[in-house]
Amino acid sequence: MRVVAEQAEADAAGIAARQDTKEVILDSAERLFAEKSYASxxxxxxxxxxxxxxxxxNYHFGSKDALLIAVFRRGALALNRERARMLREAEEKAGGGTPPLREIVSALVLPAIRYSFTSTRLALYNQFVAFARGDGPAEAREILDKDVGHLQRFALSLARALPHLPQQEVYWRLHFAMGVLHSLYTDMKRLESLSGGLCQLDDLEAVAVRVVDYVTAGLEAPFAGPLVQEKTA
Amino acid sequence: MRVVAEQAEADAAGIAARQDTKEVILDSAERLFAEKSYASxxxxxxxxxxxxxxxxxNYHFGSKDALLIAVFRRGALALNRERARMLREAEEKAGGGTPPLREIVSALVLPAIRYSFTSTRLALYNQFVAFARGDGPAEAREILDKDVGHLQRFALSLARALPHLPQQEVYWRLHFAMGVLHSLYTDMKRLESLSGGLCQLDDLEAVAVRVVDYVTAGLEAPFAGPLVQEKTA
DNA sequence: GTCTATAATATGATAGAC
DNA sequence: GTCTATCATATTATAGAC
Known part of the structure; x- marks a missing residue:
């Protein structure tokens, strides 16, 4: 693109030129789609x-819709890969047994939080997902719905760590955990406003501890069973 | 609009005709904006x-942007009113003291869940908020950011029920609770897919109990303090 | 691969008859 | 208040020079 010397160099080396442009487009698209929605x-x-x-x-991706799908794929791959790696490590450390609940939760939570701090690439991935679901072409929505394979691994791992919980409740609580993560990308301005600036997304470790604490406690919440308490009033 | 007889009747009665059309538009807008995003x-x-x-x-609202703001206002008013009512009742029942944590949480959570089941009007309100933030005109976003008054009441009430927690942590955990609520409107398809159809948004009471359990446990999570644990590995 | 120019279409808004 | 017809504009996508 801009640097002509490098372009010539890459061409001479037989490499498919600079794929820089493609990357730059993906980066901008991820950020803008997340901030302002795909359609807007x-x-x-x-x-x-x-x-x-x-x-x-249009040259690199074919269409705007295809760009949306490409940006989603890239983000999902990177995040899921890191989550799977951390979960695998925790399981290996447990010697084939069940890792402590906190470590499973960390594998689910930390990659999402880390990326939100370190990488422009994935900073807005989760927020983007929310828009993609409402906005995107059918293909993107289907990918999103099917993108549950890596969550399934967590569901199984959590079920083993919480043997007293019916599988159904494990799914619900995992789902709630995703909602908590979502809150980090979606409504931070409201939190900042609500707290008078006291709460900010600045200290990665501190935020991670908060989320892991909260999610772990929710997963460990006592389960009363299917019976609904009778009102005394 | 469609029913001419009623129209004539209303006109004869001196009432400002049928305001039906305005309502119908608001209903459709709320649903569609939530499902597919404002811009799309x-x-x-x-x-x-x-x-x-x-x-x-354009006749009834002036512009598309003005419609978005109108639909947001209507939903926010109804939800906040009901939340405030339940919180007030809980506080009165506690005789000026602090209501049990579970009741505060219920006041925050139940109206949102109930509306999602009973009223077409507010069924998609929370999902709409997510889109409005990214999509809408600046005015809508500002309203959204300032719409923290009723949450402030909950923050104060929660702080009294959790006196050992620094105010900052109360805000964070309230924020996470909103994320849990959000998950009910945003990613249900993924949960259904993940659970193989086991988890569904069908039984209001059952879902309400799950959310209250989860959120209450998260709020009650042990707080380690500002010190970050040293890794042993 | 990059750029300009433009085609084909869809959109928000409005004028004016009823 | 409702409707049809239409304007002015913005959009995606593409053709074709470089």
Whole structure:
């Protein structure tokens, strides 16, 4: 794209030129789609923010819809890979047995939080997912619905760590945990406002501890069983 | 609109005709904006779904943006009113003292869940909020950010019920609770898929108990303090 | 691969008859 | 208040020069 010397170098080396442009577009798209929703971001705004030509999106991805799917795929792959790695490590450390609940929760939670701090790439991944579900083309929604394989692994691991809980309740509480994670990407402005600036997304470790504490406690909540308490009033 | 006899009747009675059309538009807008995002829903699609004329939106609301704000306002008012009512009742029942944590949580949680079951009007309110934040005009976003007054009441009530917790942590855990609620409107399809159909949003009471259990446990989670545990590995 | 110019279409909004 | 017709504009996508 911009640096012509490098371009010539890459071409000479037989490499598929600079794939830089593609990456830059993906980065901008992820951020803008997350911040402003897919439909509301025009290709003009997007390509201008990315510093590339208007036609580049269609050249590299084929269409705006295809770009949305590409940006989702990239984010999902990176996040799921890291989660799976941490879960595997915890299981190995447990010698084939069940890892402590806190470690399972950490494997689920920490990659999402870490990325939100360190990588521009995944900072807004979860927020993007919310929009993709409402906005995107059918294909993107299907991918999203099917993107449960890695969560299934966590469901199984959690079920082993919480043998007294019916499987159904494990699923519900895992689902709630995802909601807690979601809150880190979605409503931080409201939290900042609510707390008068006291609560901020600045200290990675501190936030991680809070989330793990909360989610672990929720998973360990006493389960009363299917009977609903009779009102005394 | 459609029923001419009623229209004439209302006109004869001196009432401002049928305000039905306005309501129908608000209902459709709330649902569609929530499902597909504000920007992706055209006025043509919206008015067709509502069964009203294309020009009706501009006539009754002035613009598409103004419609978004109107639909948000209506939902926020109804939900906050009900939450405040339940919290007040709990406080009165406690005779000026601090209500049990579970009751505070119920006041926060039950109205949102109940509406999601009973009222088409508010069924998708929370999901809509997520989109409004990314999508809407600046005015809508500001309203959203400032819409913390009623949450402030809950923060204070929770702080009294959890006197050992620093105020900052109360805010964080209230924020996480909102994330749990959010999960009921946002990713239910993923939960259904993940659980193989085992988990569904069908039984209001059962879901309410699950959410209250989870959120209460999270609020009651032990608080280790600002010190971060040293890794033993 | 990148860019300009433009085609084809969809959108929000409005004027004006009823 | 409702409807049809239409304007002005913005959008995605593409053709074709470089």
């Amino acid at each position: 971001v025009s290709l003009r705004e997007l390509t201008q923010a990315a510093g590339v030509n208007l036609a580049a999106v | 829903v055209s006025l043509r699609e919206l008015t067709q779904a509502a069964g009203v004329n294309l020009a009706a939106v």
